[in-house]
Amino acid sequence: VKRVCSVRGCEEEAVKSISVEKIRESGINLELEAFGRRAWLCKKHYKEYKKARRKLDRLERMRWMTR
Ligand SMILES: [Zn+2]
Numbered sequence: 001v002k003r004v005c006s007v008r009g010c011e012e013e014a015v016k017s018i019s020v021e022k023i024r025e026s027g028i029n030l031e032l033e034a035f036g037r038r039a040w041l042c043k044k045h046y047k048e049y050k051k052a053r054r055k056l057d058r059l060e061r062m063r064w065m066t067r
Pocket of ligand 1: 012045
């Protein structure tokens with residue numbers, strides 16, 4: 001069975017499964033159609049997720065440094 005990306009309106013084939021919680025934590029603004037604990041992301045949306053995640057890590061490091 002072919003997995004399809006969990007982002008609403010996206011019909012791409014999914015390449016990665018990420019926990020919904022992690023996606024929310026990343027702050028990325030994606031409307032997910034996942035009802036379980038894991039969402040499936042296509043190549044493009046996985047890239048976006050990784051980018052958001054990297055940005056978040058940078059912000060957290062900055063917060064830590066100024067404390
Ligand atoms: Zn997608």
